[in-house]
Amino acid sequence: MKILPFRIPKPEQEALVYQEESGDIFYSQLHQHAEIQISYIVSGEGSLIVGDTINEFKTNDILVIGENVPHVFRSDPKGPSKSIMYTLFFTKESFGKGFFTLSDMTRLQIFFEESIYGIKILSECESLIWHFNRLKYQSRIQRIATLINILDIVVSSNRQPLSTYVYRKKYTEDDGNRMKNVIDYALRNFHKPFSLDMAAEKANMSKNAFCRYFKKRTGKTFFQFLIEIRIEHACRLLFKDNDLPISEVSDQCGFLNIANFNRKFKELKGATPTQYRNFSLEKWRSRFPESA
Structure with missing residues (x-):
């Protein structure tokens, strides 16, 4: 089913x-x-x-x-x-x-x-x-x-x-398809340059209308949401590939410069990318010492 x-x-x-x-x-x-x-x-x-x-x-x-x-x-x-x-x-x-x-x-x-x-x-x-x-x-x-x-x-x-804010009204099919198109596009293309015009186009809305629409349904701006997608992907890269340079992680996640990546990462995770990587590896080794 x-x-x-x-x-x-x-x-x-x-x-x-x-x-x-x-x-x-x-x-x-x-x-x-x-x-x-x-x-x-x-x-x-x-x-x-x-x-x-x-x-x-x-x-x-x-x-x-x-x-x-x-x-x-x-x-x-x-x-x-x-x-x-x-x-x-x-x-x-x-x-x-x-x-x-x-x-x-x-x-x-x-x-x-x-x-x-x-x-x-x-x-x-x-x-x-x-x-x-x-x-x-x-x-x-x-x-x-x-x-x-x-x-x-x-x-x-x-x-x-798993979340802090949930839009409590039930989505209509049209409303749901609009959000689906925007979120699916963000998940597929977060590593590329983004503009509000591109996101609004996926929602078939003007830029100003889209900004109000997205904020009402998620409690945050579209770019806040996009940055969180990028940072979560960075977390997986940092853990899965210990040899991948931080600068390369930044590039693969769509950040234009490493300083902005480091700043946004620490805002969301409370640690630098290097600190997060070290902590994640130590936590993994403590759980599975035989794989260390």
Whole structure:
């Protein structure tokens, strides 16, 4: 079953949808759906846009996307592995309007509140992965029980939000296609020179109208958003290729000079590119000492 932009086809009378996606890349189109999404990244890596914020996703990540939250998964075509993702889709009304408001479910209310901004799970991942790996062999009723177990583990875990601002109105199809075209163009061409005229053209709007439109729906200017895309790509390059000069990272990410790159990088990451690279490598070696 394929997720279509802004709508997820759901088999008739099926309250909980389990989906496996596998391919060279994940879909890269902006979309939203009424269902809450809990995903396990079995393999693959790339960029993830949720609301106003660009993140990265990688193998073994557990991610939650709330209802009607615009988001994009874009696999890195140069990634080392095939992209595979297991996902559960459900709504607060999937098992009856009052199910998740029962006193027995009070503990889960924080999950629904936090899902509005998206969630990345930072702990308990091994336990969650164990549950996800069982889903393909389970009956529908067993999957419902597994979902409850997963939700219980999630609210006990350490978590971080994936975004700070989400446009709460549901996108119309035309509105969604306009944002999709702009974001897709930015993701494909962030390493090239950009102008507002080019972005506005993709949205089929005047420059001034586009600036107001984008700021209203993301909480930031288009160029703020573009810089964040470039910096997130720089983070992956710094980690993946320790021998790549900082100047080359700057060039590959679309910055006109290294001084501007260093300044913007530190503003967003709180460290210089060199400090970030060293910290990331030390963190990796502490987790996987056998690969050091």
